[in-house]
Amino acid sequence: MREIVVHDWQARAGIDVAALAAFLGRALGVEASPVSGGAGMRPDGAGGALGACRVADVKRPFWRQRGEAPRDGGVALYDGHELLRLALAVAGPGASPRGALHVMVTDLLVGTYDDADARYHARPVVASNPSLLSTASAVWGPARSRRYYGEAMAARASGGDGAAVEAAHAAEHLVEGDARMAAAIRGYAMQAAMYALTGEAFCDDASCCLHDAHWQSGVLSAVASGQLCAAHGAAIGGLT
Numbered sequence: 001m002r003e004i005v006v007h008d009w010q011a012r013a014g015i016d017v018a019a020l021a022a023f024l025g026r027a028l029g030v031e032a033s034p035v036s037g038g039a040g041m042r043p044d045g046a047g048g049a050l051g052a053c054r055v056a057d058v059k060r061p062f063w064r065q066r067g068e069a070p071r072d073g074g075v076a077l078y079d080g081h082e083l084l085r086l087a088l089a090v091a092g093p094g095a096s097p098r099g100a101l102h103v104m105v106t107d108l109l110v111g112t113y114d115d116a117d118a119r120y121h122a123r124p125v126v127a128s129n130p131s132l133l134s135t136a137s138a139v140w141g142p143a144r145s146r147r148y149y150g151e152a153m154a155a156r157a158s159g160g161d162g163a164a165v166e167a168a169h170a171a172e173h174l175v176e177g178d179a180r181m182a183a184a185i186r187g188y189a190m191q192a193a194m195y196a197l198t199g200e201a202f203c204d205d206a207s208c209c210l211h212d213a214h215w216q217s218g219v220l221s222a223v224a225s226g227q228l229c230a231a232h233g234a235a236i237g238g239l240t
């Protein structure tokens with residue numbers, strides 16, 4: 001991989017793609033450049049194709065629900081692999097494993113279906129080429145603390161003050177518009193880059209920014225740290 005291209009793709013969540021590209025260029029020692037597109041560069045500008053990527057039922061794989069209309073009122077979740085096909089049209093035919101890595105930053109909620117538990121899960125990173133990075137999925141994918149869920153459920157059951165619970169726990173997890181989001185997206189971008197370089201995005205070391213954090217505490221302590229573990233730190237220079 002000689003180059004990374006970072007696309008602002010429906011990224012109204014305030015991620016500075018120029019700063020992200022500069023970070024990746026420094027961290028990986030490769031050429032990195034940003035692309036901020038107009039309407040044509042956005043998935044909702046692709047002739048209505050975005051709507052066709054929406055998930056109607058989180059408990060069925062996409063091929064079994066293609067073309068079905070999502071129920072009204074639900075949060076719009078998009079199938080990551082379907083979005084990648086739109087992203088490929090934006091990134092162009094040069095998006096191949098041996099060419100530049102294209103990274104698309106979006107605020108769409110992105111999920112993939114997991115056969116293991118037969119349902120969709122929100123994914124902050126869908127590593128491929130192009131790769132997707134989703135700010136909404138960084139908020140809603142990794143789980144919040146058990147204490148938060150317990151208190152939020154108790155507040156709902158008793159008609160109590162849900163806003164107070166949110167405020168009390170806000171520092172523990174990413175929220176929409178979070179000032180820590182840029183740091184988290186840097187870590188997820190490193191995972192996408194590591195996948196492009198080695199075929200493996202994740203690291204078992206719970207302090208490494210490549211850690212596959214299933215909890216928000218891990219997103220904030222590891223992914224958003226931007227720090228590689230000793231093994232990955234030593235390896236990275238030889239990979240690019």
Ligand SMILES: [Zn+2]
Pocket residue numbers: 203204205208209210228229230231232
């Ligand atoms: Zn590591």
